[in-house]
Amino acid sequence: MTEGVFPALTRQGLTEAVEQAIRRAILEGRLAAGERLVEARISEELGVSRAPVREALARLAQRGLVVSLANRGTFVVRLGPEDVGELFTLRVLLEGHAASCLASAGQLTELAYLEQLAESAQEAARVDNAEAAAERDLEFSAHLVGLAGSRRLLRIWQELSDQLRLALPGLGRLGSPAPAEGLRRVLDALRTRDPEAARRAMADHLARWRALWLRAVSEGG
Incomplete structure (x- = not known):
């Protein structure tokens, strides 16, 4: 050499x-x-x-x-309920904005991979694997935010996601069903190119996940 x-x-x-x-x-x-x-x-x-x-x-x-x-x-870092609450407040803002932007752009050809991730999340939820469903949910959001086309937005989201992953093991110990079905409603809003519906669907979906993550850190602490 x-x-x-x-x-x-x-x-x-x-x-x-x-x-x-x-x-x-x-x-x-x-x-x-x-x-x-x-x-x-x-x-x-x-x-x-x-x-x-x-x-x-x-x-x-x-x-x-x-x-x-x-x-x-x-x-x-060990996350507490207040930390998780703050992180999900930011997720709603960032991912709601990304969903709205993607719906406005109408890039329907970009939805195929999101659909695969949504199906993977639902499959994990069907077998009561909340930790795996949460991982697929975060992958869905990462791809969604990436499609928004802002490197700064994606960088902020990645740091937020890293912090949230600190609490992932607690989800696996809950034995509770994961709310993965909300991703389908997000996809429906993207297909109909309705920015406000996409934002609301993402906010509703994240509200259900927020409750589960809060239980994970509360019961695990």
């Missing part, structure tokens, strides 16, 4: 890699909510110095995934 194929890894690139490694561990549940994150242990496991780990944890704190407490350390 010719020398110089790969560029030297910069501090910024190293910090980004460490940040993504920790982020994945949190979102995949390998680092649990409330778990303490020890810089020395992380740096040893990843084979890097403590400086990029410290910088990565600071970035993750800005994204709302970890919290640093004076004289105690850094911990994976």
Whole structure:
């Protein structure tokens, strides 16, 4: 192999890699909510110095995934009912806007993948897998927001989604049916190109999910 194929890894690139490694561990549940994150242990496991780990944890704190407490350390965030309530208020605003924009644009050719995701969410709900249904619901929303065509809107939604995923395991422990049928009403409004109906359908759908997520964090806490 010719020398110089790969560029030297910069501090910024190293910090980004460490940040993504920790982020994945949190979102995949390998680092649990409330778990303490020890810089020395992380740096040893990843084979890097403590400086990029410290910088990565600071970035993750800005994204709302970890919290640093004076004289105690850094911990994976544990969501409470107030947190979930705020996140769903933002979801209603962002996803309602995205649904309205898509209905106004009338891009019916873009609905096929949304329909697949809605069916996957309903299938998970039919077998009482609320955690999987919630994952498919978030995928539906991510695609919907992406179709709105705003990179800033999508970036804000992705950070919100990451935070909400911290509470996903609690949904699986509830044993309650997931409200996946609301996505069909969102799709119906998109097909008829009715922006206000699309916004209302998304708000109604998220209101049902909000109640379930609130139960998950309340009973899990």
